Amino acid sequence: MVKRKSDWFLVGALVMIAILFYSSSMTYHEQTSVPTLARLLKNEPFKDWLSQFSFHYAGSQQSVKAAGYFKFVEFFIRKGAHFGTYCLLAVFSYLGLRPRVIGSGLTFVFSWLATTGYAAFDEFHQMLTGDRTPLFQDVMLDSIGALTGIVIVCALLWIFKLKKRR
Template structure:
């Protein structure tokens, strides 16, 4: 029963993460740029004491200079989370480790491709193969990080429960 609840909760988190990605991708280009711009302004104001003293044009230039890297970092990060969640959910199923990893990566790749396809229908947005690759790299990092940590935990638990030899 506990396993079933855990499985449902983890797959629910996967779907929640996918819904968040869909929600963010559904924003028109101008609105999406405003969201990332506000994030950059907040961070710049927190880490640069004199940011607020800059003219509005200078602040806009700072925001514009970081737009690309922040947006691509967001792609990588949210798909890293999706990869972590997919593999955690797959760990609740009795399949071989390689199959778990493959299914998790497949889910993330298909979702990344569908996300870029979705963006073709949003005002001012475009679907880019480079974003699918970036998203997949993020999810692969999440899957591999989770797989590595899971293997370490399993190894540690096996050592603790194995009989001590004299």
Template sequence: MRKRSRLGLLWFILTIAWMAFIFMKSAEPYSVQDMKPALGSFVSEEKLLRYVPRWEFFYDGSLVSWREPYHFVEFFIRKCGHIAEFALLTLLLILTLSARVRSKGLVAAGSGLIAVLYACSDEWHQTFVPGRTGHLADVAVDSIGVVLVLAAYLIVIAARRRR
């Protein structure tokens, strides 16, 4: 087996493993993933209130408010997690497709499309999990990670072409 082929197989296996990890985390009820008790044992509500910005906004019909500091902090941790998990998925997809596809544009388009479709299926999957809901807004958050990695990939490709 050629080195490029073995490397492509490795990236493919890692990509599937990461997708399985995302699927398993999505299958957990919210009660298993609730970070508020851990935050409460780490820092007091009064202390946290001193540091969180005085923001309130609606996200997918629910109020996110600084007045509930544990919920507020957990909200941002969870959204950053969405961005990171789909950024990594996109990177793995780029590496997997690059082992087989020569066109960099096709690699970028394919990776982005697969990652966003997986984000959609992930949110749909959550609608079947007790205590979880699928949100189209979360697909948009996941897509931030996808776009960041695709932008970095295209910048690197453009920089290499200039050399």
């Protein structure tokens, strides 16, 4: 039974893990947002602006020219989802474990490493799923998302603590 506020954060972390696992179980074709983007963005807004960007990610060139407008937009949505979901997973883990672990530094490191470890497991899981490409670069992106989330939460907690003292 959920009794403390920190228990809810651990429940949130478990929900995030379930969402990530389910998402990794889907093939790219089950998960693609390109048809939806083509319907919603049929006038291709910002195409001229986006066309000026080109970069390499995991050995592939990413640009409107190389991938097409909708796949390029989807690339940013997918990578934003990587960053955001692992950011949330780390925040929930940190806030859920904070009252249970001695020292906020240990909680910080453990939450970050556990989230990064789950990101690596998730990419391995994608390798077992058809039509998916596991990428080390995605693990790094997920790890940066996790680190960002924990740093923001620690900064906010520190600010609230300072305000409380005044």
